[in-house]
Amino acid sequence: MFAVVSSNRMAKQTAKKADISTEEKIKEAARKVFTQKGYAATRTRDIAEEAGINLALLNYYFRSKEKLFEIVILEKMQILLGKLGPALMDERTSLEQKVEQIAEHYIDTLIANPDIPLFVLGEIRNHPDKFADMIRTKTKIVDSAMFKQIAERRPDIDPLHFIFNMLGLIIFPFIGKPLLQLVAGITADHAVTLMNERKQLIKKWFSAMIHA
Amino acid sequence: MFAVVSSNRMAKQTAKKADISTEEKIKEAARKVFTQKGYAATRTRDIAEEAGINLALLNYYFRSKEKLFEIVILEKMQILLGKLGPALMDERTSLEQKVEQIAEHYIDTLIANPDIPLFVLGEIRNHPDKFADMIRTKTKIVDSAMFKQIAERRPDIDPLHFIFNMLGLIIFPFIGKPLLQLVAGITADHAVTLMNERKQLIKKWFSAMIHA
DNA sequence: GTCTATATTGTGATAGAC
DNA sequence: GTCTATCACAATATAGAC
Numbered sequence: 221m222f223a224v225v226s227s228n229r230m231a232k233q234t235a236k237k238a239d240i241s242t243e244e245k246i247k248e249a250a251r252k253v254f255t256q257k258g259y260a261a262t263r264t265r266d267i268a269e270e271a272g273i274n275l276a277l278l279n280y281y282f283r284s285k286e287k288l289f290e291i292v293i294l295e296k297m298q299i300l301l302g303k304l305g306p307a308l309m310d311e312r313t314s315l316e317q318k319v320e321q322i323a324e325h326y327i328d329t330l331i332a333n334p335d336i337p338l339f340v341l342g343e344i345r346n347h348p349d350k351f352a353d354m355i356r357t358k359t360k361i362v363d364s365a366m367f368k369q370i371a372e373r374r375p376d377i378d379p380l381h382f383i384f385n386m387l388g389l390i391i392f393p394f395i396g397k398p399l400l401q402l403v404a405g406i407t408a409d410h411a412v413t414l415m416n417e418r419k420q421l422i423k424k425w426f427s428a429m430i431h432a
Numbered sequence: 433m434f435a436v437v438s439s440n441r442m443a444k445q446t447a448k449k450a451d452i453s454t455e456e457k458i459k460e461a462a463r464k465v466f467t468q469k470g471y472a473a474t475r476t477r478d479i480a481e482e483a484g485i486n487l488a489l490l491n492y493y494f495r496s497k498e499k500l501f502e503i504v505i506l507e508k509m510q511i512l513l514g515k516l517g518p519a520l521m522d523e524r525t526s527l528e529q530k531v532e533q534i535a536e537h538y539i540d541t542l543i544a545n546p547d548i549p550l551f552v553l554g555e556i557r558n559h560p561d562k563f564a565d566m567i568r569t570k571t572k573i574v575d576s577a578m579f580k581q582i583a584e585r586r587p588d589i590d591p592l593h594f595i596f597n598m599l600g601l602i603i604f605p606f607i608g609k610p611l612l613q614l615v616a617g618i619t620a621d622h623a624v625t626l627m628n629e630r631k632q633l634i635k636k637w638f639s640a641m642i643h644a
Numbered sequence: 645g646t647c648t649a650t651a652t653t654g655t656g657a658t659a660g661a662c
Numbered sequence: 663g664t665c666t667a668t669c670a671c672a673a674t675a676t677a678g679a680c
Contacts, residue, residue, distance in 0.1 A: 342554050
């Protein structure tokens, strides 16, 4: 079900520098359209048009909409979750260092890929069991070093609260941005400025919360 | 485009107590299916089946999938945003009171309707312009009393950060729940317990952050 | 008001020429 | 490898009997 089908064809062209293969053009278009609209609202014709190629080529290279989708969402899940597990597990860093490191990494990542959280969470909702195994193996919060470090500091509060808090402070502004731009009337530029400010602020806020 | 079509037919039955009208059965089914899967992934047949009626009746009562959807999502947006504006605008409550009041109200609301945030935010993403006007008129954060109260306390930090923080602490756990249940291995019951704990905790955390 | 049957359109996928 | 044309089926919506 999750076999990787990526380079099942080798583009013949000798890659004359700046021009990319058709396969990659399709994949790049798929990344854009799928993450912006989600699987169900995306038509293969949208992807073909975005890629500037014909619909038939999509099936020629990737066989089906679903196969192409799996490639894209696995990439995006890797971006969203790939660094989280290792960061939480790291035995050598302090709690404060972990928060700083995670906040910096993910805010930079999400500024570059602001659609990912809503996309990934929405698709998990729509295909509940499809990703269960993969995710479960990827990150085990409860066994993590960070979980234990929190528990030592605040034995009176479930450590999960602080994991929620950290992730919420980092991720929520990106998920709520479409709405918050309307409600708060901020520009795209201002939004980026705010997100960058948060890299330092979250560290301070987290410390304040865990001492409160 | 947004005319309310709700009761365009009057069910003939005298509403023999516990049984509800067909129109309401369809609407209730639509609430459930739309919020769980989103507009694009929902088939009218899913709704008809969930309602225990025939597909034709859906069009008889609501004329189209889109009309039915508009009714549902306007309801859900009202639930998600209806109390926020007034709470932010309230000139008589302190900052701390606002946070407590908003956290309590929304956590209770979201425990009862956990699918709403992901649903509403996802549909705003997929129909960017459709809801712009309605939302803009509903809540103007920057003019709000809460915005000014925050600015007085912390003239050094953009007040929007603290609005993000409050909303993120409240809403994110519900958006991330599908993922976090996998990653953190928590049961549905435990999740509700955690959310209820947060009603009190968020108040304390917010105060800690604004003093940090 | 409710149903079955059907019309109509939308969408993923393939055939076959070049 | 790439295209046009088309197929096959899924999904929305309607007609018409009861």
